[in-house]
Each structure stands twice: as C-alpha cells, then as structure tokens.
Amino acid sequence: MYRFTGRITIISFIAVGIFVVALNVNLITRGSDSSEIISSATPHLEDSELKMETMFYDRLDNNMVQCRICFRNCILQEGERGFCRNRENIGGTLYNIVYGKPSAIMVDPIEKEPQFHFLPGSRILCLGSAGCNFRCRFCHNWHLSQRSIEEIGHSGPLFPEDVVNMAIRQNVPTISFTYNEPTSWYEYLYDIAKLAKDEGIRVIFHSNGSMNPEPLRALLPYVDSVTIDLKGFTDEFYEKVSEAKLEPVKQTLEIIREEGVWLEIVNLVVPTLNDDPDDIRRMCEYIRDSLGEYTPLHFTRFFPNYRLTDLPPTPVETLEKARTIARDVGLKYVYIGNVPGHRYNSTFCPHCDEKLVDRYHFSVHGVRVENGRCGTCGESISGIWE
Numbered sequence: 001m002y003r004f005t006g007r008i009t010i011i012s013f014i015a016v017g018i019f020v021v022a023l024n025v026n027l028i029t030r031g032s033d034s035s036e037i038i039s040s041a042t043p044h045l046e047d048s049e050l051k052m053e054t055m056f057y058d059r060l061d062n063n064m065v066q067c068r069i070c071f072r073n074c075i076l077q078e079g080e081r082g083f084c085r086n087r088e089n090i091g092g093t094l095y096n097i098v099y100g101k102p103s104a105i106m107v108d109p110i111e112k113e114p115q116f117h118f119l120p121g122s123r124i125l126c127l128g129s130a131g132c133n134f135r136c137r138f139c140h141n142w143h144l145s146q147r148s149i150e151e152i153g154h155s156g157p158l159f160p161e162d163v164v165n166m167a168i169r170q171n172v173p174t175i176s177f178t179y180n181e182p183t184s185w186y187e188y189l190y191d192i193a194k195l196a197k198d199e200g201i202r203v204i205f206h207s208n209g210s211m212n213p214e215p216l217r218a219l220l221p222y223v224d225s226v227t228i229d230l231k232g233f234t235d236e237f238y239e240k241v242s243e244a245k246l247e248p249v250k251q252t253l254e255i256i257r258e259e260g261v262w263l264e265i266v267n268l269v270v271p272t273l274n275d276d277p278d279d280i281r282r283m284c285e286y287i288r289d290s291l292g293e294y295t296p297l298h299f300t301r302f303f304p305n306y307r308l309t310d311l312p313p314t315p316v317e318t319l320e321k322a323r324t325i326a327r328d329v330g331l332k333y334v335y336i337g338n339v340p341g342h343r344y345n346s347t348f349c350p351h352c353d354e355k356l357v358d359r360y361h362f363s364v365h366g367v368r369v370e371n372g373r374c375g376t377c378g379e380s381i382s383g384i385w386e
C-alpha cells in the first residue's frame with residue numbers, strides 16, 4: 001500500500017529562530033579557489049525539535065514504516081534509522097531528521113559541480129549536510145556523507161525561506177544541493193526548490209542518481225539542472241565500490257532526460273576498477289542511445305582518498321583515452337576534470353571546433369556562446385546560457 005503523506009509544518013515557536021539566523025549569517029572569503037564559506041549562527045533549538053515528516057513512505061504493522069525515497073526502500077522498526085542515517089522512525093512516523101540543518105554552506109563557481117553548460121562563470125549557493133545512501137570507498141566528502149548529523153553538527157535551523165533570502169542577498173542566481181547526497185534530505189531540497197522557483201532563483205543538485213521515480217518526478221518541475229555521477233557501468237563495480245546498484249541510476253538518468261531537465265554526467269575514472277575501455281565504450285553508447293549525443297560527459301581524475309588509498313591517481317592518458325572513446329562513439333561534449341589547465345576543461349563547438357568556453361579548472365576566462373549558438377559558425381550549443 002503506497003501513501004503520499006501530507007506535509008507538516010514545523011511548529012510555530014521554531015519560526016522565531018528564522019530571523020535570528022538570517023541576521024547572523026557571516027560571509028568569509030576563502031582565497032584561491034574562489035569559494036566563499038557562509039557560516040550561520042549556532043543552533044537556537046534542540047536538535048530533537050527540528051524534523052520533518054518524510055514525504056514518501058508507507059506505514060506498516062506494529063509501528064514499522066517503509067521509506068520510499070530511494071532504491072533501498074528501508075523498512076524501519078520504531079527508533080531505527082535508515083541506511084542514509086537521516087530518516088528515523090519515531091513512534092510509527094518517519095521523519096527527515098536533518099531538515100533545516102545544513103552542515104556546509106558555501107558560495108562556489110558553478111564549474112565545481114561540474115555544470116559546464118549552465119550559466120558558465122556564475123556562482124552557486126551550495127548546501128550540504130550529513131548522510132548518504134551509498135558507501136563509496138573513494139568519497140571525497142566522506143567527512144560529511146559518512147557521518148550522522150550528531151557527529152558533524154550543523155548550522156541550523158535554516159528554513160527554506162532563509163536559504164532563498166540568502167541567495168537573493170548574496171546576489172547568487174542558483175542554489176545547489178551538493179557535498180552529500182541530496183536524496184537523503186529530500187524534503188529540504190523539495191521545499192527550497194519550490195520556494196526558489198517563485199522567487200526566480202534557479203536550483204540544481206548533484207546526486208548519485210538513486211532517488212525513486214515518484215519522488216524524482218515530483219521534484220523535477222522545480223529543478224533547473226542536475227549533475228549525476230555515473231560511477232561505473234557494471235553491477236559489480238557499484239556493489240563492490242559503492243554498496244549500490246547501477247540500474248536505479250540508469251532509470252534516474254532516463255527520467256531526467258524524459259522530463260526535459262538539463263543533465264550533465266560525471267564519471268570518476270578509478271584505475272583498475274572502472275577504467276576498462278570496453279566498459280567505457282558501453283557506457284558512452286548507452287548515453288548516446290538513451291540520453292542523447294549532446295549530453296555533457298565529464299571524465300574526472302581519481303586521487304587516493306578515504307578507503308581507497310592503495311591505488312594511484314588516474315593517469316591523464318587514461319582520461320584522454322576515455323575521451324577519445326566517447327568522441328568516437330559520437331558524444332559531442334566530453335570533458336576532462338580534476339586536471340587543471342587541460343585542453344578539455346574547455347568547451348568546443350562540435351561543428352567548427354572553436355573554443356566556446358575558455359576554462360582553467362573552475363575558472364572561466366571567456367564565453368563565445370551567443371544566444372545559445374557558437375559565436376563563429378552559428379551551431380546551436382546545448383545548455384542554459386542565460
């Protein structure tokens with residue numbers, strides 16, 4: 001039996017905190033990579049008082065519940081938390097316990113997502129929290145994603161209106177959910193995206209692509225663009241390295257394409273684990289046939305990290321070979337990431353090969369896309385440019 005629960009509003013006395021937090025936001029500039037850290041005031045409420053009922057779940061017998069937000073569909077007894085650590089069965093009701101509790105708030109260049117065909121050179125207000133529904137052995141943000149909210153702390157309460165107002169005040173055109181898996185605090189993303197749409201602020205998110213179809217389809221009308229990690233192209237890789245599955249990710253990619261939301265794909269190439277040229281070719285053929293040849297694909301360089309410290313960084317030649325395969329297959333926009341200064345940090349016209357967006361790593365030094373077309377030959381260039 002499937003049930004879409006009604007939303008609950010957070011009890012009114014909490015609302016007093018909104019203004020206090022909003023007034024106490026500080027902006028700190030962090031030097032060389034052009035990120036700005038925004039830290040909010042210390043919490044004004046006990047953590048246990050701030051939570052939101054999960055939007056998609058079933059109530060089962062004996063006060064058990066089944067979450068329907070992601071492919072894991074966790075069944076939880078009273079007092080238990082889901083695999084992502086962010087949803088808890090409290091008295092037979094399933095709550096998102098990190099709602100309004102961001103642990104990282106930054107202003108970044110959009111190129112960091114990466115989103116290379118969406119307002120190049122613009123800034124994004126990034127939010128992240130604790131928790132993830134994957135267990136990637138190479139996770140670069142494991143300090144956030146592989147921890148509970150109690151372990152890492154947070155800057156909440158920060159309500160959806162606070163976040164949207166923060167973007168407006170900082171003159172940032174886009175809000176991004178990133179750092180940890182947005183699926184694991186879905187309701188927060190959903191509420192902010194809806195509000196942001198009304199205020200003319202754009203919303204993007206970077207995900208492992210494992211949201212169930214129903215919550216995904218409910219969210220996409222309020223979202224402008226998505227970056228999905230396609231971590232490999234075998235079930236074995238997903239199971240062994242991420243404790244996850246490939247099929248839900250493919251389904252997510254296809255739904256995003258179907259719904260007409262802008263999509264970019266990242267493939268982190270890890271030596272010996274997912275760098276088989278045949279697998280890369282199959283992945284590129286899948287992207288071409290199921291998502292379209294104009295879908296940007298970013299091959300990014302692995303560096304030893306977290307639980308994968310026994311492998312070397314990806315050789316640049318491996319990334320270049322992967323790019324050659326993708327271009328041979330027919331993909332039009334293929335990038336090499338985590339290699340600052342590489343020629344294929346930049347965007348080239350697929351028709352005349354003119355450099356259209358001149359990038360060095362995350363910095364944009366020039367854009368020659370005019371009204372969505374190549375400034376030289378007039379070829380239509382896929383993406384959102386204004």
Ligand code: SF4
Binds near residue numbers: 068073082085086183
């Ligand atoms: S969102 Fe969390 S609780 Fe829900 S199914 Fe996924 S891992 Fe389980």
